[in-house]
Amino acid sequence: MSGNAAPEADTAVVFDFGRVLFDWQPERLLAQVLPHRVVDEASAAHWVAQVFQGYTGDWGDFDRGVVEVPALVQRIAARTGLAPDEVQAVVDAVPEALQPLPGTVQLLLDLKAAGRPLYFLSNMPAPYAEHLERTHGFLACFDGGVFSSRAQRNKPDPALYAHAEQCFGRAPHALYFVDDHAPNVAAAQARGWRGHVFTGHQPLAEALRSIGVL
Secondary structure, eight states: OOOTTTTOOEEEEEEOBBBTBBBOOOOHHHHHOOOTTOOOOHHHHHHHHHGGGGGGGHHHHHHHTTHHHHHHHHHHHHHOOOOOHHHHHHHHHHHOOOOOOOHHHHHHHHHHTTOOOOHHHHHHHOOHHHHHHHOGGGGGGOOOOOOOHHHHOOTOOHHHHHHHHHHHTTTHHHHHHHSHHHHHHHHHHTTTTTEEEOOOOHHHHHHHHHHOOO
């Protein structure tokens, strides 16, 4: 804790998952799964945009839990010209690609040891949410959390943040949100949450210490 910062005992830290607690590099994933399609940076950017659509469209529906894998595969294949087995291979490869980021995991453990209330708010399709819950014991550090696929809403929809407030049982001013995507943090701040745009675990630790949360 910073020597001149007053501790904020009621402040809960809310973590995003992708690119914050878990590595997520879609260009690398597609290069590994579709090497005949992804041959350079330009083709990687093209196929990331086509498959994931900035996490809107087909993939956004997958995030929201309103489309299941077989329909997702057919929709992406029909829209992009990829073969269904290519799309299925991408969908199947995502869980293994979501590897923990050690620095942020250690920060999570430190916050837990300090008695800090911890929650998560993640845009995450149901199969991947279930995989992460089965696979990573450190998720037991969280006092609760919201996956978009279970709430059937995505960040930055304000209704998802309102839902999270109800689930966490905490007022907006008592929530400190960590996300790598600035619009998601801005949406939280618009509801009265505080927030941090994640660029690495060390800047996050410094930010938390500066307000007396760590």
